[in-house]
Amino acid sequence: MSAALSFKNPEALLAYAEKVKKYRQQRTMEIRVCAGPGCIARGGREIFSAIKATIEKNKKELKKKNLEVGVKFEAKCTGCHGLCEAGPVVTFEPSKLFYSKVKIKDAEEIVEKTVLNDEIIKRLLFKSCDSRGGDLIKKYTDIRFYALQTKVALRNVGVVDPSNLDDFIAEDGFKAFVKALTEMSPDDVIEEIEKSGLRGRGGAGFSTGKKWRSAKRVKQDRVWIICNGDEGDPGAFMDRAIMEGDPYSVIEGLLIGAYALGATDGFIYVRHEYPLAVKHLQMAINTLEKAGLLGKNILGTGMTFNLKISRGGGAFVCGESSALMRSLEGKVGEPRAKYIRSVEKGLLDQPTVLNNVETFTCVPAIIDKGSSWFASIGPKSSTGTKAFSLVGKVKNTGLVEVPMGRTLREIIFDIGGGIIDDRPFKAVQTGGPSGGCLPVDKLDLPVDFDTLSRAGAMMGSGGMIVMDDRTCMVDIADYFIRFLIGESCGKCVPCREGLRQVHELLDRIIRGDGELDDLKKIDRLCHTMEVASLCALGKSAPYPVTSTIKYFRDEYMAHIEEKKCPAGVCKSLVKYDINKDCIGCLICKKQCPVDAISGENKKLHVIDQDKCIVCGICYEVCPVDTVDIISGGEIVNRRELEVVNP
Amino acid sequence: MPKDRSEKVRVTIDGRSIDAEKGKSILEVARECGIEIPSLCYHPGLESFGACRLCVVEITKPGWEGWKKLVTSCLYPVEEELIIDTRSEEVRENRSVVLDLLLARVPESDVIRQLAAEYGIHDTSYTKREDADTCIMCTICVRVCDAIGANAIATLSRGPDKYVDVPDKDACIGCLACALSCPTNAIPFEEFVNGKRKIWGREFDLVYDEISHEPIGTPEQIDHFAEKSGLPKEYFLKSDKVRKKETAVTFARVQF
Ligand SMILES: Cc1cc2nc3c(=O)[nH]c(=O)nc-3n(C[C@H](O)[C@H](O)[C@H](O)COP(=O)(O)O)c2cc1C
Ligand code: FES
Ligand code: FES
Numbered sequence: 001m002s003a004a005l006s007f008k009n010p011e012a013l014l015a016y017a018e019k020v021k022k023y024r025q026q027r028t029m030e031i032r033v034c035a036g037p038g039c040i041a042r043g044g045r046e047i048f049s050a051i052k053a054t055i056e057k058n059k060k061e062l063k064k065k066n067l068e069v070g071v072k073f074e075a076k077c078t079g080c081h082g083l084c085e086a087g088p089v090v091t092f093e094p095s096k097l098f099y100s101k102v103k104i105k106d107a108e109e110i111v112e113k114t115v116l117n118d119e120i121i122k123r124l125l126f127k128s129c130d131s132r133g134g135d136l137i138k139k140y141t142d143i144r145f146y147a148l149q150t151k152v153a154l155r156n157v158g159v160v161d162p163s164n165l166d167d168f169i170a171e172d173g174f175k176a177f178v179k180a181l182t183e184m185s186p187d188d189v190i191e192e193i194e195k196s197g198l199r200g201r202g203g204a205g206f207s208t209g210k211k212w213r214s215a216k217r218v219k220q221d222r223v224w225i226i227c228n229g230d231e232g233d234p235g236a237f238m239d240r241a242i243m244e245g246d247p248y249s250v251i252e253g254l255l256i257g258a259y260a261l262g263a264t265d266g267f268i269y270v271r272h273e274y275p276l277a278v279k280h281l282q283m284a285i286n287t288l289e290k291a292g293l294l295g296k297n298i299l300g301t302g303m304t305f306n307l308k309i310s311r312g313g314g315a316f317v318c319g320e321s322s323a324l325m326r327s328l329e330g331k332v333g334e335p336r337a338k339y340i341r342s343v344e345k346g347l348l349d350q351p352t353v354l355n356n357v358e359t360f361t362c363v364p365a366i367i368d369k370g371s372s373w374f375a376s377i378g379p380k381s382s383t384g385t386k387a388f389s390l391v392g393k394v395k396n397t398g399l400v401e402v403p404m405g406r407t408l409r410e411i412i413f414d415i416g417g418g419i420i421d422d423r424p425f426k427a428v429q430t431g432g433p434s435g436g437c438l439p440v441d442k443l444d445l446p447v448d449f450d451t452l453s454r455a456g457a458m459m460g461s462g463g464m465i466v467m468d469d470r471t472c473m474v475d476i477a478d479y480f481i482r483f484l485i486g487e488s489c490g491k492c493v494p495c496r497e498g499l500r501q502v503h504e505l506l507d508r509i510i511r512g513d514g515e516l517d518d519l520k521k522i523d524r525l526c527h528t529m530e531v532a533s534l535c536a537l538g539k540s541a542p543y544p545v546t547s548t549i550k551y552f553r554d555e556y557m558a559h560i561e562e563k564k565c566p567a568g569v570c571k572s573l574v575k576y577d578i579n580k581d582c583i584g585c586l587i588c589k590k591q592c593p594v595d596a597i598s599g600e601n602k603k604l605h606v607i608d609q610d611k612c613i614v615c616g617i618c619y620e621v622c623p624v625d626t627v628d629i630i631s632g633g634e635i636v637n638r639r640e641l642e643v644v645n646p
Numbered sequence: 647m648p649k650d651r652s653e654k655v656r657v658t659i660d661g662r663s664i665d666a667e668k669g670k671s672i673l674e675v676a677r678e679c680g681i682e683i684p685s686l687c688y689h690p691g692l693e694s695f696g697a698c699r700l701c702v703v704e705i706t707k708p709g710w711e712g713w714k715k716l717v718t719s720c721l722y723p724v725e726e727e728l729i730i731d732t733r734s735e736e737v738r739e740n741r742s743v744v745l746d747l748l749l750a751r752v753p754e755s756d757v758i759r760q761l762a763a764e765y766g767i768h769d770t771s772y773t774k775r776e777d778a779d780t781c782i783m784c785t786i787c788v789r790v791c792d793a794i795g796a797n798a799i800a801t802l803s804r805g806p807d808k809y810v811d812v813p814d815k816d817a818c819i820g821c822l823a824c825a826l827s828c829p830t831n832a833i834p835f836e837e838f839v840n841g842k843r844k845i846w847g848r849e850f851d852l853v854y855d856e857i858s859h860e861p862i863g864t865p866e867q868i869d870h871f872a873e874k875s876g877l878p879k880e881y882f883l884k885s886d887k888v889r890k891k892e893t894a895v896t897f898a899r900v901q902f
Contacts, residue, residue: 315804337696339722490783490801490808492697497747500806504773521771528743531700531716531736 005165005291009300010178013293017169024170028066029073029115030093034158036080036245037237038398039087040276043104047088048077050107058111065116073115076167079245080237082397083145086126091140091158098140099124129395129417145396150377152385153238153361154199154401157245162280165287168248174293176359176364177255181301182479184367189260190216193363196371197383202228202319202356203432203460204536205382205449208363214342215351216261224352225257225266227360230312230319232271233432234483236463239357241399243270243277246361247284251307253360255293256367258305261353266307269324272314281416283307316433316487320535321346321354323489334489335535337428356461358387378404382448386459392428392466393420402447409443412466418576423468427552429476431460433483434540436547437473455549458540472569473552478506480544488537495538498529503544511572514560519549564632571614574631578605578618581626588627589620655726660733672719672730673701683719683732684741684761686748686829687784692793698784699744700761704731716740724743738765746770748782755780755830781810781832787824794823795874799845812846820850820864837861855885 007013033048055062055075067073081089086100090110094626099110102124113119125136126143141147160167171447180189196207204433215223227250231239243250254266270278284306288294296304312318313333320335325347327333338345346352362384366374375383382404388411391397395417401409407427412418419425427437430447438445445451449459467476481503505522508514526542534538549556558564565573578588584602596612599605607618619627619637629637647712653668659676666675671694676683686698701719706712716736728776731737745762750772752758758780762768787810790801798817801808812818820843825833835845843850843864850864862868862885874881884892 337694337718337721369663455898485805488805490804491785493699493744493747493782496783496806496808497751498743501747501772502748524739524743525747528740532702532740534696534699534742 005287007292007299010182013169013178013299015172017172017175020166020170026071026108027074029095031075031110031115032078032081032091032093032158033075034079034081034087034089034091035077036084036087036158036241036399038080038084039089042088044088045077046104047090047102047107048075050104051075051090051110054108054111055067055115058116061116068116072461076161078160079157079162080241080399081140082149082154082399083126083140083143083396085396089123091353093342096139096141098126098138100126119232145398145400145415145417148402148410149174149401150385151375151401152356152365153242153387154246154379155365156249157399158500160246160248162245162247163283165284165291168246172368173248174252176367177252177293178299178392180256180259181299181303181369186216186260186262189367190254193260193366193369194495196366196374197380198359198362198366198374199382199449200356201358201362201386201461203458205459208355208359211343211355212257212260212353213372214341215353218344218351220351222265222350223253223261223475224347224350225261225263226324226347226352227254227266227268227357228319228321228324228354229268229270229274229277229357230273230324231357231461232316233321233461233463235391235465236345236389236432236461238389238399238462240271240274240277242357242361242387243268243274244280247277247281248288249361249364250281250357251284251288251294253363254307255298255305256363257353257355257360259303264306266305266498267310267328268307269310269312269318271319272312278311279311285309288373313488314358317489317535317537320537322535324354325352334491335537337492338532340479358462379382379446379448381450385523386447386462388462388464390416390464390466392464393423393468393471394418394466395420400636404448405446407444407446408438411447411464412443416466419466419468423470426469426471427467427473427476429465429467429480430463431458431540431543432463433460433487434537435460435463436543437467437476437551438547439551442551456543456550458543469568470569472565472567473548473555474506474509474565475567475569477545478503478510478550481506481541484537484541488541489535492532492534492538493530494533495535495536498525498533498538499541501525502529502542509556509559510561510565510570512559512570514556516560517558518560522549528643529575562632564634564636564638566631568629568631568636570631574613574614574629574636575609576607576614576616576619577628577630578607578622579626579628580604581624583624583626585623587623591617591621593617655724655728657724657726657728657730660729666724668724668831670724671720672705672724672728672806673718675724676703676719676730676732681732686782687786688720689786689789689827692786692789695785695789696721698748698782700741701768702737702740702744704734704737705729706731741765742767746757746772750774752778752780752832754778755782755832757830758782779832780830782830783808783810784812784829786827786829787833790823790827794819794821794870796821796870799824815846815848818846818848819866819870820845821867821870822850853883855883855888857889858885860885860887 035044043338089103090099090102128135128137137143156171190212198208199205229239229243313327317323318327318333322336323333342352377384385401385403387401390553400415415529429435429437438457452459485499488495526546529542530539558566582604594611594613596608597605628635654665655668657664657666673683683701685701687695687810696718702716703719704714706714707727742765745765746767748758749770751900753774788799796819798812802811837843852861868882871882
């Protein structure tokens with residue numbers, strides 16, 4: 001319907017929205033095939049094509065069943081449904097039926113059985129991990145993962161076809177923008193955002209309303225508005241899911257911001273590795289330019305707003321505000337040291353408002369439903385909801401959104417379903433690579449900006465990495481430091497040299513050469529990095545180390561004093577031994593890549609420690625679990641789960 | 647932007663009350679009144695860069711209820727009522743760590759060794775870099791070359807592996823500005839070996855003043871300066887001494 005749309009004024013857009021909604025009321029069934037980051041990698045698009053093709057073949061049949069394609073029935077490809085673990089995901093409306101792990105070859109069966117004959121394919125139902133029995137669940141609304149979430153920023157992701165403006169309009173798209181344009185002054189908009197308590201979702205959690213207000217106060221003709229879609233945290237994909245799955249909401253947020261600030265030009269800075277986000281955003285921009293919602297004389301009101309996409313510089317640090325602006329100026333994307341805020345002197349030294357993708361996506365919801373609605377969600381100082389990408393050793397990995405103030409336990413155990421294989425939970429790292437690791441006794445902390453910072457972690461952009469008992473906290477701290485070494489721009493001494501030396505010191509501990517004094521050195525170094533680094537990358541880089549030293553000091557001490565890695569991870573500190581229960585099956589002997597295992601059939605096997613390279617293959621392949629991990633003279637493998645999750 | 651000469655702000659540095667020119671950095675103001683703040687990446691002719699973090703100082707204000715903040719003095723502009731401490735314990739602690747880190751990076755640099763010694767560090771507590779040169783990545787060379795307009799020097803790679811190099815050797819004009827502004831003498835060059843100049847792996851001819859026979863510079867350098875300044879090339883073909891002499895003669899003629 002929307003191919004040649006063009007709206008001359010706000011009323012025309014509202015009238016059209018009514019028309020679309022009315023037309024859609026006829027729809028009695030809709031299939032939503034997930035093509036989010038997780039599902040697309042497992043063939044989501046191909047599944048969609050296969051379903052489409054089958055529908056095409058069965059057109060007559062469908063009409064007979066009162067499911068005329070395009071009117072009463074539609075199949076569409078959407079963004080991430082959230083439960084990526086169960087992908088590829090296919091859902092049905094209005095029945096809320098949820099199919100998981102769908103394969104291309106299931107397409108025909110889905111159309112023939114489920115669509116045409118209301119028959120549920122049991123094999124494709126989601127098996128709950130909440131109970132050990134694994135109940136089959138039909139509706140996604142009955143899956144705890146979904147039932148416990150509140151979607152604001154992700155409201156349309158997985159719901160709309162990102163390439164279809166009608167779909168967006170049917171979900172009240174641009175209603176907020178029209179409201180701002182016709183019922184509110186620019187200052188009203190800023191006041192509303194201020195009152196909502198919205199804080200930036202990109203990391204620092206700065207008040208969005210305040211930021212807008214300060215930019216507005218600067219006496220300058222031009223103000224820039226930029227959306228930060230650089231998302232460089234490993235494992236994080238909230239912004240990607242939004243840009244790919246609901247590009248129109250991001251743009252609507254930018255439009256409202258542009259109206260409030262009087263900005264005529266804006267950019268969306270998209271991470272280099274996100275071609276699909278670029279594609280979907282560009283399609284949306286093109287459509288909106290034709291529709292009279294971008295460019296000159298928007299909706300006939302005289303407002304001008306030109307929006308362009310810029311591809312990121314390909315480095316984590318390019319997401320930092322001053323580096324991003326340099327990169328947009330065509331220079332090397334390195335942070336710039338300055339004590340002038342970018343709301344005063346940002347892009348081309350002109351006032352600039354930079355906000356995160358999720359932040360902008362919250363804006364239309366706030367304008368539409370009101371600041372008091374938003375402020376009523378979550379604690380006073382951290383209002384609204386927050387999207388997280390839940391990854392690591394958790395059963396339900398995926399994209400979740402919860403009200404601020406939910407506890408880590410609720411997110412990891414109730415929504416996330418707990419730890420894989422029901423192993424003991426050990427730590428959760430929040431806030432991206434430079435976030436902190438929190439231990440089991442912090443599980444009941446409410447997740448909000450201030451509580452997390454006080455605990456030595458941070459909200460960051462919303463990455464959440466869950467670790468089980470087989471994670472060595474010294475090793476993990478070093479892992480993040482090594483990531484940051486690769487991402488540091490190398491400009492300032494504390495970050496560049498500091499990271500290198502922290503890594504050297506951690507590496508010594510991991511190798512078993514650590515001394516007590518090393519912890520003091522690390523402490524001192526981390527302090528200087530935190531207070532004296534040039535940008536927030538260096539300032540926050542010590543958190544993985546300081547938080548693990550704070551909460552897992554025993555583990556550091558075990559490495560240093562007993563030369564023992566309690567998790568059995570650090571290679572220099574562990575060895576493998578075959579115990580007397582060995583049945584002599586030869587399997588480990590055959591698989592050992594360096595022929596370090598001797599022993600005959602049905603006789604005890606022995607590992608030659610001089611030859612052994614501690615690869616752990618024997619431990620993995622032993623059918624009767626008789627290979628032990630020894631560290632500091634003790635068996636440290638945790639096969640039996642002595643500790644039950646709290 | 648021209649600085650408003652008339653606007654002054656009152657600041658306190660190490661207990662001394664000072665009327666400072668608005669727009670200047672703490673470092674500039676401190677140095678003007680003889681208070682020494684160590685620096686490595688600061689260069690008076692270039693925009694402050696804030697990379698070495700050696701120039702850190704602590705600031706506070708009357709309304710801050712004793713709260714203090716560590717800032718880089720080469721960047722932080724003086725403000726009314728600012729109270730600056732250039733020698734507090736926190737300042738010294740962070741400078742020490744920075745110098746200790748630099749000493750691990752360039753254990754052979756006399757400049758860094760001496761600075762570190764002033765902070766009581768005689769040997770680094772960290773792991774020394776292998777095959778270390780004396781570059782501390784202050785990038786003054788890059789910025790000077792950029793200011794001259796030759797743009798021959800760049801930083802390559804990132805993080806701890808970052809290094810300075812001349813990616814396009816042809817762009818170098820052999821002017822020595824980089825080598826002579828390097829605070830740790832990390833850029834080697836040779837002169838007068840067979841009447842040539844060697845820098846960045848390239849060999850340059852030298853042009854001599856016809857009268858005094860002093861070396862003036864490389865032909866590339868003279869061409870570049872003539873082009874950039876719009877002055878006739880002849881102007882650059884004279885040595886400083888000869889030029890001064892000629893100016894004196896001209897003035898003598900004008901005056902008498
Ligand atoms: C190393 C580094 C990387 C960052 N990467 C991102 C990013 O990918 N996306 C983002 O929105 N903010 C990122 N930030 C935060 C931005 O500097 C900035 O605070 C944010 O975009 C402001 O938007 P907000 O107020 O809506 O959060 C990063 C900061 C640092 C120091
Ligand atoms: S990508 Fe399909 S559920 Fe996330
Ligand atoms: S002199 Fe100020 S940071 Fe180097």
